[in-house]
Amino acid sequence: MAKIVSVVASTHNPRIFWNRDQADKNDLEALYTAFADVRKMLAETKPDMIVAVANDHLDNFFLDNMPTFSVGIAPTAEGPFWYESEIMFLPSYKANVQLDFAEYLLRAGVEQGIQFSQVREFKIDHAFTVPLSFVRPEEDIPVVPVMTNAFGYPIATNQRWYELGQFIRRSIEAWPGNQRVAVIGSFNLTVEVGGPKMGKYNMDFTRWIIEQMKEGNRDQILKTLTVPRLIEEGNSTAEFLNYVTVLGVVEEAKPTFIQHKPVKGVGMCPVVFWDMQ
Amino acid sequence: MSVYELNRAIHHVYVDRDKTMAFREGDISVLAPFDLTDDERNALINRDFPKLWALHTHPVLLFHLSAVLNPREWYIENVVPKIQGVPNVWYDYYPHTEATTGTPA
Numbered sequence: 001m002a003k004i005v006s007v008v009a010s011t012h013n014p015r016i017f018w019n020r021d022q023a024d025k026n027d028l029e030a031l032y033t034a035f036a037d038v039r040k041m042l043a044e045t046k047p048d049m050i051v052a053v054a055n056d057h058l059d060n061f062f063l064d065n066m067p068t069f070s071v072g073i074a075p076t077a078e079g080p081f082w083y084e085s086e087i088m089f090l091p092s093y094k095a096n097v098q099l100d101f102a103e104y105l106l107r108a109g110v111e112q113g114i115q116f117s118q119v120r121e122f123k124i125d126h127a128f129t130v131p132l133s134f135v136r137p138e139e140d141i142p143v144v145p146v147m148t149n150a151f152g153y154p155i156a157t158n159q160r161w162y163e164l165g166q167f168i169r170r171s172i173e174a175w176p177g178n179q180r181v182a183v184i185g186s187f188n189l190t191v192e193v194g195g196p197k198m199g200k201y202n203m204d205f206t207r208w209i210i211e212q213m214k215e216g217n218r219d220q221i222l223k224t225l226t227v228p229r230l231i232e233e234g235n236s237t238a239e240f241l242n243y244v245t246v247l248g249v250v251e252e253a254k255p256t257f258i259q260h261k262p263v264k265g266v267g268m269c270p271v272v273f274w275d276m277q
Numbered sequence: 278m279s280v281y282e283l284n285r286a287i288h289h290v291y292v293d294r295d296k297t298m299a300f301r302e303g304d305i306s307v308l309a310p311f312d313l314t315d316d317e318r319n320a321l322i323n324r325d326f327p328k329l330w331a332l333h334t335h336p337v338l339l340f341h342l343s344a345v346l347n348p349r350e351w352y353i354e355n356v357v358p359k360i361q362g363v364p365n366v367w368y369d370y371y372p373h374t375e376a377t378t379g380t381p382a
Binding site: 057058153 | 281284285288291292294297335336337338339340341344345349352353357360361362363365367368370371372373
């Protein structure tokens with residue numbers, strides 16, 4: 001059976017690239033070092049497939065048809081969207097999709113009660129390309145993109161996101177192959193996009209979340225960080241729910257590595273790694 | 278229905294590079310396929326972002342539109358101060374606390 005060998009949870013903060021000119025150089029260098037460390041740790045677990053979970057930013061999907069969770073099924077996963085690369089200078093990424101596993105995950109999910117849709121014409125937006133370009137820039141490992149909805153209200157409860165992670169873990173462990181699988185979840189902490197609090201942060205709340213992440217306090221996170229509570233602190237803070245899905249994979253395991261130092265001029269850029277071997 | 282149509286028009290423009298560039302140059306024909314009210318159409322043509330907020334544009338869509346039309350920090354400097362306390366059906370879907378002053382760095 002396939003085996004989960006490593007799990008990464010990473011920021012996809014676009015301002016790492018978009019605001020590079022005004023970022024504190026030392027902070028940015030520390031972030032690059034953290035990503036380099038995670039890249040090395042990931043490589044050492046020798047994954048031959050990546051299941052990547054990230055929320056769409058009203059790019060692939062619009063309010064007419066907004067899947068709660070969806071599996072990308074196409075020969076390749078490529079992105080980001082034009083404005084992300086041309087205006088925000090966000091990195092591009094292109095990798096093959098592990099089609100047999102993607103089809104298997106979709107069917108198993110639908111039959112086991114996961115709110116999956118399938119999407120066969122898609123791009124991967126920066127929520128995928130930012131983490132992947134940092135931790136596996138070689139683009140040589142096939143991916144299975146799982147897209148989530150954090151912006152098209154209503155949003156599924158945090159329990160559903162957690163169950164998605166549990167389901168991904170079970171599905172990998174039941175996959176009749178000998179693949180070594182990495183799971184990457186793409187998330188952000190407290191953040192508001194386009195709203196009246198944009199540029200402001202509740203740092204006490206953010207620090208509390210980071211403490212729970214460091215300690216692997218799954219139950220406290222699930223109890224406290226409900227969808228309304230997350231959005232109360234910023235309309236895009238629901239992106240943290242991708243981390244909740246990661247918790248469904250790792251359960252209560254404490255991270256092997258966590259970097260959470262903010263980058264002045266950019267914002268919060270957490271990167272977390274679990275060695276699951 | 279019109280709120281949805283306004284949001285649909287904005288999405289239609291920013292996901293398509295050619296349409297964005299045409300709109301940037303003042304070609305408003307990209308809005309023709311959409312059944313917009315005069316208020317909505319004028320707010321788009323005049324790039325009146327606070328008005329677009331008040332007309333219930335989804336915050337993320339509104340920011341994306343600004344990102345493709347304006348300099349990076351333009352939205353924070355010119356829109357955010359003018360939308361404080363202004364209702365927006367998408368933003369108000371879940372309750373919010375008041376803005377805090379802490380910054381991450």
